Amino acid sequence: MIEVRDLVKRYGDTTAVDHLSFTVEPGRITGFLGPNGAGKSTTMRLILGLDRPTSGSSLIDGKPYRDLPDPLRYVGALLEARAVHPGRTAFNHLLYLAQTQGVPKSRVNEVLALVGLDTVAKKRTKGFSLGMGQRLGIAAALLGDPKLLILDEPVNGLDPEGIVWIRNLMKTLAAEGRTIFVSSHLMNEMAVTADHVVVIGRGKLIADTDIEDFISQFSQHVVLVRTPQPEELTRAVTALGGEVTARSDGALMVSGAEAPKIGEAAARDGIVLHELSPQRASLEEAFMELTKADVEFHAPDGQWAVQPPGQPPTPVQDAVSGSLAAKALGGDDVR
Amino acid sequence: MSADTLTRATIGTGHAHFGRLLLAEWTKLRTVRSTVWSFVVLIVAVIGFTSLFTALTVGQWSTMQASDKAQIQLDPVPQILGSGLFLGQLAVCVLGVLIASSEYSTGMIRSTLLASPHRLRMFAAKAIVFTIPVFVIGEALSFASYEIGKAIFSGKVPTSLSDPHVTRAVIGSGLYLSVLGLFALAIGQIIRHTAGAITTVIALVLVLVPLAGLLPGNLGKHVSAYLPTNAGQQIIQIYPKNQILTAWQGFGVFAIWTAVLLAVAAFFLVERDA
Numbered sequence: 001m002i003e004v005r006d007l008v009k010r011y012g013d014t015t016a017v018d019h020l021s022f023t024v025e026p027g028r029i030t031g032f033l034g035p036n037g038a039g040k041s042t043t044m045r046l047i048l049g050l051d052r053p054t055s056g057s058s059l060i061d062g063k064p065y066r067d068l069p070d071p072l073r074y075v076g077a078l079l080e081a082r083a084v085h086p087g088r089t090a091f092n093h094l095l096y097l098a099q100t101q102g103v104p105k106s107r108v109n110e111v112l113a114l115v116g117l118d119t120v121a122k123k124r125t126k127g128f129s130l131g132m133g134q135r136l137g138i139a140a141a142l143l144g145d146p147k148l149l150i151l152d153e154p155v156n157g158l159d160p161e162g163i164v165w166i167r168n169l170m171k172t173l174a175a176e177g178r179t180i181f182v183s184s185h186l187m188n189e190m191a192v193t194a195d196h197v198v199v200i201g202r203g204k205l206i207a208d209t210d211i212e213d214f215i216s217q218f219s220q221h222v223v224l225v226r227t228p229q230p231e232e233l234t235r236a237v238t239a240l241g242g243e244v245t246a247r248s249d250g251a252l253m254v255s256g257a258e259a260p261k262i263g264e265a266a267a268r269d270g271i272v273l274h275e276l277s278p279q280r281a282s283l284e285e286a287f288m289e290l291t292k293a294d295v296e297f298h299a300p301d302g303q304w305a306v307q308p309p310g311q312p313p314t315p316v317q318d319a320v321s322g323s324l325a326a327k328a329l330g331g332d333d334v335r
Numbered sequence: 336m337s338a339d340t341l342t343r344a345t346i347g348t349g350h351a352h353f354g355r356l357l358l359a360e361w362t363k364l365r366t367v368r369s370t371v372w373s374f375v376v377l378i379v380a381v382i383g384f385t386s387l388f389t390a391l392t393v394g395q396w397s398t399m400q401a402s403d404k405a406q407i408q409l410d411p412v413p414q415i416l417g418s419g420l421f422l423g424q425l426a427v428c429v430l431g432v433l434i435a436s437s438e439y440s441t442g443m444i445r446s447t448l449l450a451s452p453h454r455l456r457m458f459a460a461k462a463i464v465f466t467i468p469v470f471v472i473g474e475a476l477s478f479a480s481y482e483i484g485k486a487i488f489s490g491k492v493p494t495s496l497s498d499p500h501v502t503r504a505v506i507g508s509g510l511y512l513s514v515l516g517l518f519a520l521a522i523g524q525i526i527r528h529t530a531g532a533i534t535t536v537i538a539l540v541l542v543l544v545p546l547a548g549l550l551p552g553n554l555g556k557h558v559s560a561y562l563p564t565n566a567g568q569q570i571i572q573i574y575p576k577n578q579i580l581t582a583w584q585g586f587g588v589f590a591i592w593t594a595v596l597l598a599v600a601a602f603f604l605v606e607r608d609a
Contacts, residue, residue: 049452050445051608066452075449083445085367085437092366093446099359100450140446 001026002047002148002181007056009042009203016042018203019056024181026147029174031194031211032183035291039203040183041080044152048077060148070101076141080152082133083140086126090117090136093125094143101144111139130157138169149173151182155189167193187287191215201291223254223262226275233273236265251275356451356460364434364464373430374472380426381419385480388418389487396491409574411492412501415484416477416508416571423476424564427469427512428536431519434465435600436529444609454604458524462517462597469516474509481505500573500582507570507586514567514586514593515540521596525603540564560585563592 002024009017017039024030034040045051047058049065060068060075068074084093094108112118115135120128125136134154141149151170155163170193174180184190190197190211197214199207207214227233230252234244242257254262259278266273364370392399392407392414407414438444451457485494496502519536526532540563547559559565560579569575569585580588 045608048449050448052606068452071452072450077449079445081442081445083442085363085441085443087367087369088363089366092362096359096362096366097446097450099362100355102355 001179002058002060002150003062004043004047004058005056007043007046007058008054009039009046009051010054016203017046017053020200020203020205021056022198022205022208024179024198025196026179027174027177028195029170029180029182029193031190031197032181032200033187033190033197033287034183034185034200034206036185038185038200038291040185040200041152042203043200044077044079044150044181044183048075048079048150070144072097072101072103072144072146074144074146075148075150076144076146077150078134078137078141078152078154080156084125084133084136087124089122089124090128090139091121093136094140097140097143103144107143107145111142114142115139131159131162134158134162134166138166146178148179149181151180153183153185155184155186163189187284199287199290206290221255221258222279223257223259224275224277224279225252225254225262225273226250227252227266227271227273229271232269232271233262233266236269236271237262240265253279353456353460356456357464359450360457360460360464364468367437369433369437370430373426373433374468377423377426377430377472378476381423381476381480382483383419384422385415385419385484386487389415389484393487393491408492410572411484411488411494412481412504412573413571415481415488415494416504417568418484419476419480420508420511420568420571424512424515424540425537427473427516428519428540429533430469431465431516432523432532432536433529434461435520435523436527436532439527440529448609455601458601458604462520465516465520466513470509470513473512474506476512477505477508480508498573503582504571504573507582510586511567511570511589514589515564518563518589518593518596521593521600524600525596561588563589566592 004020004022007017007020008015020039020043032040032043042051046053047060047065057064065071065075090112091108094111095105097103098105098108109118109121112121115138117132117135117139120132125133128136134157138154141151154166154170158166167189170180170182174195182190182194194211197207197209197211198205199214209217225233230246230250233252237244237252237254237257240257240261242254242262245253245255247253259276263273263276265271266276396404438447447457448454451460481496488494494501496505519532522536522539523529523532526535543562544559544565547555547562547565549555550558557579566580566585567589569580569582572582575581575585
């Protein structure tokens with residue numbers, strides 16, 4: 001179990017991690033989501049004791065990382081940045097790590113075979129591709145057979161085959177009862193692997209929730225309607241509490257009202273419908289909206305500064321973004 | 336992949352102890368090429384330049400002035416030891432810097448600190464593991480270069496290990512290299528960037544000494560005497576070059592410089608983000 005308590009990390013004027021608190025429960029995959037620069041890597045480095053927090057703490061089963069006996073037997077970590085000397089062979093890189101933990105040499109060969117690097121074990125890592133480097137990082141993380149894995153963007157830069165491999169590996173490891181804390185800036189990746197998500201933006205917690213709840217909460221429902229009587233339909237939908245936006249091709253995008261209700265209202269009012277189809281915004285779009293709103297919320301007022309004084313700003317809203325942005329702006333309510 | 340390959344049975348149990356860190360640092364040291372190359376350069380430079388300079392001296396013997404001959408005959412040991420050490424020491428400087436700075440330039444420090452989060456223990460293990468081969472090779476080279484110089488000088492300049500202070504100077508030459516290695520290691524750890532750290536060490540070892548000589552009078556003499564490598568090289572003198580520090584006092588000053596730098600390096604290692 002990882003407990004992050006009121007963690008803060010500042011670099012000069014920049015606050016990378018801003019009073020962050022969450023818990024990673026054992027025995028499941030917890031996704032750690034946020035756009036690039038949200039503070040995911042920094043948070044992981046703080047948990048792993050590589051960086052010193054400005055304030056707050058992070059504990060692994062009640063202890064700071066540095067107080068874990070033989071930490072690699074306890075926690076396996078894959079960091080985003082390269083952490084290997086290019087002049088050393090894959091085998092020797094893992095060997096010295098194994099020696100610090102009293103892990104036998106045979107285990108080095110075992111993890112090399114596990115990640116499919118056994119044929120290049122004696123090659124210097126200088127010539128390794130990004131994918132091979134990532135596999136070596138996974139091998140190092142698995143070296144001490146840890147119960148807890150902390151993986152920072154493990155699929156970054158991998159080819160589709162590599163992505164599937166990592167995904168299956170994580171599922172296998174989780175099925176063995178291990179705790180996995182994995183960061184990503186790709187929502188769809190998390191939707192297929194994670195049981196739980198912690199979402200941050202600008203170093204702050206946006207959401208800490210079950211993946212199913214997250215998907216249903218943030219997947220926006222929009223209904224596409226085509227009708228020769230747009231005015232009548234707009235009136236009927238507004239009466240239902242929905243919002244209507246006209247698309248340039250003449251279709252109406254309705255949010256805030258379900259398709260059956262719209263159909264019933266149209267039938268009641270005698271409005272002809274040519275099309276009535278629910279559109280499910282992708283999770284990725286939902287996530288982008290969520291985090292974009294967070295970024296907007298914190299952005300300097302430069303965007304409005306170009307407006308002449310006295311004129312109110314006129315933010316542009318489209319059918320999907322409106323209520324989502326509002327939800328995200330509500331910040332902690334999302335939890 | 337199957338779950339079988341991840342069984343705990345192959346792992347054993349245990350708790351991190353210092354011996355493991357020593358073993359791991361030894362693995363790190365011996366598995367990169369820069370280590371081998373640095374030691375090869377050290378050996379070739381020390382043996383090569385000792386042979387070259389003593390041979391040149393002997394070659395010009397008949398044309399040399401009597402006062403120069405008398406000076407060499409009076410004090411041949413620094414002549415022999417210093418000629419190889421002057422450039423050979425740079426190999427130790429480079430290796431010392433690299434051992435610390437390459438951790439940062441490659442990002443390896445993250446792997447290292449994840450495995451041994453007690454940073455001071457890791458740093459101590461690294462310093463010990465590096466110093467042992469430098470000391471062993473340094474001592475072997477000192478005795479070898481002394482014997483080579485002695486053989487080349489034979490007939491012209493008599494010298495013997497049993498002469499007063501000669502054994503101390505020869506052993507001291509190896510000790511000097513060992514402390515110099517730690518000196519460079521500390522600077523590499525403080526600066527973290529290989530190029531910057533090597534430049535700094537070479538400036539301190541080679542450039543600062545003639546610069547201090549430009550300072551006027553007594554002040555210049557004192558500043559010069561207390562500079563790290565100037566003080567440290569007193570150990571290879573039979574008759575102290577400057578009258579300010581004796582051989583062991585000079586070596587002590589060098590050791591204090593090194594200890595202070597190591598302490599600063601340790602402080603930054605613990606305080607700064609990896």
